[in-house]
Amino acid sequence: MQKPAKVQDKYYLKSLHEEIDLFDRKLAHLAKYEAFASEAERETAIGKMETKRATLARTAHKLVEEGVEFQPSDLPRSFRLQAEGASLA
Numbered sequence: 001m002q003k004p005a006k007v008q009d010k011y012y013l014k015s016l017h018e019e020i021d022l023f024d025r026k027l028a029h030l031a032k033y034e035a036f037a038s039e040a041e042r043e044t045a046i047g048k049m050e051t052k053r054a055t056l057a058r059t060a061h062k063l064v065e066e067g068v069e070f071q072p073s074d075l076p077r078s079f080r081l082q083a084e085g086a087s088l089a
Contacts, residue, residue: 008068010070012063013060013064016060017075017076017079020057020060020078021077023052024053024077024078027046027053030042030045030046057079
């Protein structure tokens with residue numbers, strides 16, 4: 001029996017944006033407040049989290065390119081900063 005395909009609509013995109021925003025906050029916390037035995041362990045933990053976030057970001061960008069609608073207010077803060085920087089250039 002096959003699993004049903006994931007529905008990739010505006011609600012899925014909104015949840016992706018929320019998850020990306022959560023990862024951004026987790027990354028900031030890791031970099032600033034989390035205690036590690038060494039700087040190498042900190043970098044490893046940050047690298048793993050950045051990899052997960054990058055996967056989510058690629059999926060979100062792909063959905064936007066495919067024309068899935070979204071509200072600009074639903075964008076993660078990091079995406080808003082990128083959009084503002086691009087519009088100023």
